[in-house]
Amino acid sequence: MSDEDPLEHAELTFLLGMAFQLTLTEFVRRVEAEGYGDLRPVHGFAFQVLRHGGATSTELAARLGVTKQAAGQIVAYLEERGYVRRVEHAGGGRRRLVVLTDRAHEHLAVAGRTMHGLERQIGEELGEEGLASLRGQLAELVRGLSGPELPPLRPVW
Amino acid sequence: MSDEDPLEHAELTFLLGMAFQLTLTEFVRRVEAEGYGDLRPVHGFAFQVLRHGGATSTELAARLGVTKQAAGQIVAYLEERGYVRRVEHAGGGRRRLVVLTDRAHEHLAVAGRTMHGLERQIGEELGEEGLASLRGQLAELVRGLSGPELPPLRPVW
DNA sequence: CAACCTGAGTAAAGTTGCTTGACTCGTCTG
């Protein structure tokens, strides 16, 4: 351990923050380069929630950890740009089911490939076992700090 | 690896995000419980920048990765609450040196103890070697994705 | 079966934490 390396002495929380910020920023940069400059990370999370069968905007709100008004705004933004449609909901009432369009599914495919490529690149650097053990320890840390239910991933400060 | 565990199959970026959010949230919760509900994470980072000899607000801005106007607002907020003082700057000009008060140094001591306790608790869960290897891999990941200079830690989305 | 309650969705205004643009004021330089 070199005394000059600030990373070795950094707080764990700081290391986690740096690692998350760098990977997410790199991911966003690559996805933007593919022509999706109109999507922010929260839209990717919304796509993950909606990808299998859709959801109402109130359900989306709960999963994203925001108010239903905020979710409504996100849906309106995505609808304007052709990423989602609002269709009738089998449950009736005022409910509307928000579903992904083909364009959103294309984005999911691109984002998936990008994420995969980034992870493979990190794997080359850490080695296969290094990456696997990193994933395992992160998972254990998350399990220890959260309850049985995973909390929604929110902006961090 | 259980097939039911969503964490084992999660993207690395997602794992990092969850781990960071959970540790930071827990840290903030504990520090707030010590009576520092008026401080956000960015103030802690500002304290780290200012802790040894202070800085001008323009220097602070560069270190936090925000505009000098934003840094000025942060300094004004901290000054109102008695965490920093603006003193004369040896360099002259319009420069003012922002320095921490005793109250801020007390907070740094509390935050340091809290951070240490949280890391020790995580260490119990992962084991000594687990924690050390997690730290090592995170440091390597950060080194790989950033240049020689570490970027400022910013809100993540 | 009418009155009520609930839950989804919307509308409007307020809040926060920044940014951009446009300055003022000391000092240094040619």
Place this chain on the structure above:
DNA sequence: CAGACGAGTCAAGCAACTTTACTCAGGTTG
């Protein structure tokens, strides 16, 4: 001494939310 430079400030704008206050569709109950 004119002008440039850099620190700091003032004001307005903006994004992504929140809070408050509704409307509307449908089940529930006395």
